[in-house]
Amino acid sequence: MIAAIQAALAEEMRRDPTVFLIGEDVRLGVFAGTRGLHAEFGDKRVIDTPISELAVAGTGVGAAATGLRPVVDLMFGTFLYLAFDQIANQAGAMRYMFGGQTKLPIVYMTQNGSGSSAGHHHSQSVHPFFMNMPLIKVVMPSTPYDAKGLLKAAIRDDNPVVFFNHLSLGGQRGEVPDEEYLIPLGKADIKREGADVTICAAGMMVHQSLKAAAALEADGISAEVIDLRTLKPWDEETVLASVAKTGRFIAVDESYPVCGGASEWAAVVAEKGFSDLKAAPRRISSKPVPIPFSPALEKAVIPSAEEIAAAARELMAVAAR
Amino acid sequence: MIAAIQAALAEEMRRDPTVFLIGEDVRLGVFAGTRGLHAEFGDKRVIDTPISELAVAGTGVGAAATGLRPVVDLMFGTFLYLAFDQIANQAGAMRYMFGGQTKLPIVYMTQNGSGSSAGHHHSQSVHPFFMNMPLIKVVMPSTPYDAKGLLKAAIRDDNPVVFFNHLSLGGQRGEVPDEEYLIPLGKADIKREGADVTICAAGMMVHQSLKAAAALEADGISAEVIDLRTLKPWDEETVLASVAKTGRFIAVDESYPVCGGASEWAAVVAEKGFSDLKAAPRRISSKPVPIPFSPALEKAVIPSAEEIAAAARELMAVAAR
Amino acid sequence: MTPSPEVVMDIYTRMLRIRRFEEQVGKLFAEGQLPGFVHLYIGEEAVGVGVCAALRDDDYIVSTHRGHGHVIAKGGDFNRMMAELFGKATGYCKGKGGSMHIADFSIGMLGACGIVGGGIPVAVGAGFSAYYRGTDQVAVSLFGDGAANEGSFHESLNLASALKLPVIFVCENNGYGEFTPAERAMNIQDIAERAHGYGIPGVIVDGTDALAVYEAAAAAVERARRGEGPALIEAKTHRRGGHAEGEAAFLAGQQYRSPEEERAAQEKDPLARLGAFIIEREIAPASHLETLDAKIVEQVTAAVEFARSSPDPSLESLYEDTWV
Amino acid sequence: MTPSPEVVMDIYTRMLRIRRFEEQVGKLFAEGQLPGFVHLYIGEEAVGVGVCAALRDDDYIVSTHRGHGHVIAKGGDFNRMMAELFGKATGYCKGKGGSMHIADFSIGMLGACGIVGGGIPVAVGAGFSAYYRGTDQVAVSLFGDGAANEGSFHESLNLASALKLPVIFVCENNGYGEFTPAERAMNIQDIAERAHGYGIPGVIVDGTDALAVYEAAAAAVERARRGEGPALIEAKTHRRGGHAEGEAAFLAGQQYRSPEEERAAQEKDPLARLGAFIIEREIAPASHLETLDAKIVEQVTAAVEFARSSPDPSLESLYEDTWV
């Protein structure tokens, strides 16, 4: 996964001299795959900053508004809280507020999610905050292939994008072709086809969903797993088409449940796919608590393949209306 | 409305010497009804601060963790973005992270919502961010009566509460009794009973919903309007009971649609009240753009009584399944 | 570096343009003709103009909630400004921004900002951009004394100094953040003092003396263009009126400034001061200034006419200027 | 105010407790026995201990991601700390906090913090609380050089100085924020310089000299207790090891400190320094220090045993410690 991100950054920086990378310790590369870029691109294009998330995020805004394409590495999702104002009030608003006078091609890159016993301050799933923000695109890949294609597309996009890696997917392996490719933002990917129940997820939860689908197969239940990949704008069409086929829907999101991703997906499916539904849509989110440190507790907080599979079995057991 | 808030603050400050008020210009009182308190309670309990939202919010955390009951006035919802880290990572986490070693009785008070041509930076509906945060309670009154009772309850609550006024409800009038009363957090209020469709809202949207209900009456449609009052924890029970009666559901929230309040309410109703639903649940939110300045455009962004009534009529037209 | 007569006249003209524009806006607001919040720049004209006169057209400025004066100082257009204040389709931001969000990217004015301190990091980004692209442009961040207590001030000055970026930080110290006096919001007299904490020059200047501001700005700009990094200029100035228009009604009799202080603020009028200087030094006769004034008043009146007769934004425009 | 022999021995004991605890933690981490991230305090013991020795039990401290040493300095318990690092139910936070979130409210230790700069405003609140309640407690905020570039640092120092609160800000300047040297993150040598920007005293102290830290802290504490407001102490220190345990593998050969620098950091050992002082001044004989050491090592070993044999938190506890 890290290698795919490195490759995406390097390719885009080679292609376009206005692309640069800025953040804390991006030279050595802490998590987000920025390693090795300083050696190739030097001090001017790979910029270590003081620990000042708000100013760094705003520097991205000012640079983007004056012709550059910053990639801003903010390390951990929760650090975006400190940069929230610049992302929401500037990156997410300037173009509209100013009547279209500027484009804002910025990528904010960060780590998201739990599962590494990093404690609450380094384990939160913060993507719903950015999903609830006008004009911010939100991307969350689950595989190296998707990460590379999506990150390249995000860098070329003329709008602000928050790009989430999952801390625990850093070591994830997967095929990445040598030829260049892009993955358009806003397009989901059906990671596994199925006929009985639609499971909608992103990031790490795609893997839990695929595990669940594998387990369900043994029970004769055929689950379709949709990887949203882009969380805003998100691919309602693909999800609704799947639900039209299966009639059953499970939304799986790693975030805190209230106003989280699962609520959004379930609400849209209920609203627009109501007549297709054979049973109530189901939401599976993290348990409604901060993320505990203890591995035993943390595991219990995050949605598991077992939970997903159990929900699917329950849905299958409901008499179709 | 302002007077009700003033009264709530004054009564609680008289009752409990550990309650104090801190924020920018709380002495003169900019919006949140802090006016007049400095005259009664003096410099020590009504504290003007520098413009430093992050430090002021964190001061509330430190004070609450050591035995006080701060009421922190942060003036406008968007200013909470600057304080986001302290609210999410400290106020919303400390008690749990530290294994229950402390309580955190803090109230963050602010203005929310649009309709005053204040421009995007002073017009956002930011409550979904706090609904998506563990251990933060969220309160949003629609009437002076509720505001007073809820604010007093929030101040007595041992957990962090974000209390939202609506900028345009500042002048709202309504009966407030002389005797003391509290309104428990987490309890919705049925502002209008009805048999055909359930409309769920909070804050300013309650008034739009009531207007819609009045219009619908003329068409012979009987709408029940539920004022959630507390957005977290929210009163699923009351809402689901209403839907069990009406079979039709409209969630109205002033926020940006994706991962907003309306999505949450619609998702829960779809998931837990599915068999009661005669038609798809409907969501009405603000249009998915930043809040424009122009009064004409701003009006078009905010959910209107007409939209709500139109949605209700459509729901009534769907053949019950 | 005393400015030439042409520069002096240019500075005076821009200041007068601000004064007359703002007076008109104040009147319109009082008459209930303008939606939203309005913060006037009257009394502070010498700061924005002194700074902008030291800039090139391709230099950047980033402004505040009190931004009308900055737009005009950088060369902005009355008509599009006034139309924006009325929320009309012909405004700078097509009616989507309003008083606190006027921008004119074509003249390097990267926008007013309703968030106190919110523009400071953006200016750092514009300065970074100049550095990165290898131009000798500079970026100016204008902000108030109140903003100097925000985290964004600190992070921005430190970041710009660590990266040695061509950014001039101009603090317009009018002694108040809303209704809170600066003395109560900070434990120091001079915000310029904070520059030492970032290893950059900190200069105090009389913000009612446009030429002094100009000279301080010109020196900082030159230094920044040479690649020697940022500077902080603190201009001591006065807010002639209240924090926001209409505040008297809103404050319902509550006072926060003494009558003496208000009088002092009135007396230190930067416009009158520069006018007297021009006449005294015989840079131009009083009659010329009067003609200029009349012309500007006419332009302001025409701008009101333009704004009034402009259409509201169409409802279709609601979904424009979103994603590219 | 040279500390008495008792105080010197107390300081030494606390420092030694930190050293042996942290060495053990480093070993456990290397063996893969500890979950999560771990940042050790080795080499910086003199700072936390020098400060905490100048405090009363009812004074407050707020800590950082590198907080083990602070807990021990304030009088924390090995068993509950070690159990927390293992994520066990018997830990300080019942296994919910972990290394970066250890707190002991019973001794005024208001918590470590995974957010750089996140604890600083909390300390201001604790100081406010002491002021409000009319006690003469003080609150200490410990933070790193990197944190001094966060907005929270600036806002907190300004707020505490504007309100004249009893808060001591202690910057542990170990020259690095993760892998970025302070020289690259700021354009000044001395963070203490920033104190002037808030009108408060700024003191530089050798952070490897526990007694010097103690004296500086004691002076600041006394001043704060008298109601004279906050102070900033910059303790120049060295991070003996890496930023976080396990970083060598993670950095895969990338270097960010020169061998000379690493050697210099090893040589300025605050513990050895104070030990030599104690022996030289005949405050205690070497044999006594050895006995002490053996006792502490035993306690650490016992703590590991305690932690290992403690149960994991029950799944029911997941929903405890939420809303009151």
Ligand SMILES: Cc1ncc(C[n+]2csc(CCOP(=O)(O)OP(=O)(O)O)c2C)c(N)n1
């Ligand atoms: C982040 C933020 N906090 C508070 C406010 C409310 N507010 C608007 S203007 C203002 C005062 C700003 O003072 P200063 O920076 O000195 O500028 P001045 O108004 O004096 O020009 C305040 C507190 C705001 N707009 N943004």
Ligand SMILES: Cc1ncc(C[n+]2csc(CCOP(=O)(O)OP(=O)(O)O)c2C)c(N)n1
């Ligand atoms: C807000 C925030 N930004 C970044 C980080 C990542 N991070 C953890 S420790 C650290 C370095 C902190 O440096 P300093 O304050 O000097 O403390 P030290 O580690 O040297 O003790 C960084 C950048 C973080 N935890 N929080």
Ligand SMILES: [Mg+2]
């Ligand atoms: Mg001011």
Ligand SMILES: [Mg+2]
């Ligand atoms: Mg450090």
